[in-house]
Amino acid sequence: MRSWIKCHLCGLAPSFGREPPWNRQVQQMSEVGPRVAIVTGASRGIGAAVAQRLRHDGWQVVGADLDAAEGADLNLVVGDVAREQTWDRLIEAARPMGSLSAVVNNAGVQGNGRHLHETEFTDFTQILGTNVNSAFLGTRAALRHGAEGTSVVNVASNAGLRGVPRYGAYVTAKHAVIGLTRTAALEGARRGVRVNAVAPGPTETRIMDDVVRTFDPTSPAAAHKKLTRANPMGRFATPDEIAAAIVWLLSDESGYVTGTVLSVDGGLTAA
Numbered sequence: 001m002r003s004w005i006k007c008h009l010c011g012l013a014p015s016f017g018r019e020p021p022w023n024r025q026v027q028q029m030s031e032v033g034p035r036v037a038i039v040t041g042a043s044r045g046i047g048a049a050v051a052q053r054l055r056h057d058g059w060q061v062v063g064a065d066l067d068a069a070e071g072a073d074l075n076l077v078v079g080d081v082a083r084e085q086t087w088d089r090l091i092e093a094a095r096p097m098g099s100l101s102a103v104v105n106n107a108g109v110q111g112n113g114r115h116l117h118e119t120e121f122t123d124f125t126q127i128l129g130t131n132v133n134s135a136f137l138g139t140r141a142a143l144r145h146g147a148e149g150t151s152v153v154n155v156a157s158n159a160g161l162r163g164v165p166r167y168g169a170y171v172t173a174k175h176a177v178i179g180l181t182r183t184a185a186l187e188g189a190r191r192g193v194r195v196n197a198v199a200p201g202p203t204e205t206r207i208m209d210d211v212v213r214t215f216d217p218t219s220p221a222a223a224h225k226k227l228t229r230a231n232p233m234g235r236f237a238t239p240d241e242i243a244a245a246i247v248w249l250l251s252d253e254s255g256y257v258t259g260t261v262l263s264v265d266g267g268l269t270a271a
């Protein structure tokens, strides 16, 4: 029996069943042709490393960023991924390239290291807006337009799993990204869409440079040493180490993995 047939008692389609085809708001993209990945925040840092790995593995990649890519020859849509119009442009850019099979919601901002009582409301909403709205729009785009077998990775943070003084807005946002991931995984499971999160620890990118400078503006080198020592492995991650975990979650190797949060943090959250 097809699982979308309505229950004769309550008249509702079971929520755990495969979505009836007439409920799909927008057609999935063609399932022929090369696999296409959309990667946000692709101009530098972790996003650039993901784009590079995917292209090496034969994917077509459409990047999105506020800034043009630094050096890389990337198929880039310049725009704010927390805005719906940018996603319309991304889907249009991806469509002729093949079958949308992966979305990496990586773009994020961390904030300025203020305690909650010092945080302006506009700053709080801006940090939430960028991190959470972009992850929602990218996840929704995958659920609406992704081919069968699409994999979504939301880049959360170790700050999505614990409290971190002076980063309250960022912590709130990354917890929300994890909640979004878990719910989307449940809703996507019978639609052929997997949704997972990666929770990086401190990683050598511009965001972390800013954290180090905030920690001790007079001596960033000393602050860097202190922060790396605080990690169980005694160092920060490279962007490529985070990208490796993301690309595994996008691959068929992780085909039965959905709704999980994969910490890649040198043991930070095990403590």
Ligand SMILES: NC(=O)c1ccc[n+]([C@@H]2O[C@H](COP(=O)([O-])OP(=O)(O)OC[C@H]3O[C@@H](n4cnc5c(N)ncnc54)[C@H](O)[C@@H]3O)[C@@H](O)[C@H]2O)c1
Pocket: 040, 041, 042, 043, 044, 045, 046, 047, 064, 065, 066, 067, 079, 080, 081, 082, 106, 107, 108, 109, 110, 130, 134, 155, 156, 157, 158, 199, 200, 201, 202, 203, 204, 205, 206, 207, 208
């Ligand atoms: N670096 C770390 O230590 C660390 C730790 C945990 C989680 N993360 C997460 O990893 C992700 C990637 O960060 P990163 O470390 O590579 O930082 P990064 O600053 O090097 O890269 C972030 C990229 O996102 C882009 N971006 C920001 N807001 C955008 C928007 N609204 N629209 C489009 N592009 C936007 C930036 O222009 C930049 O290219 C972020 O979500 C961040 O929160 C980073």
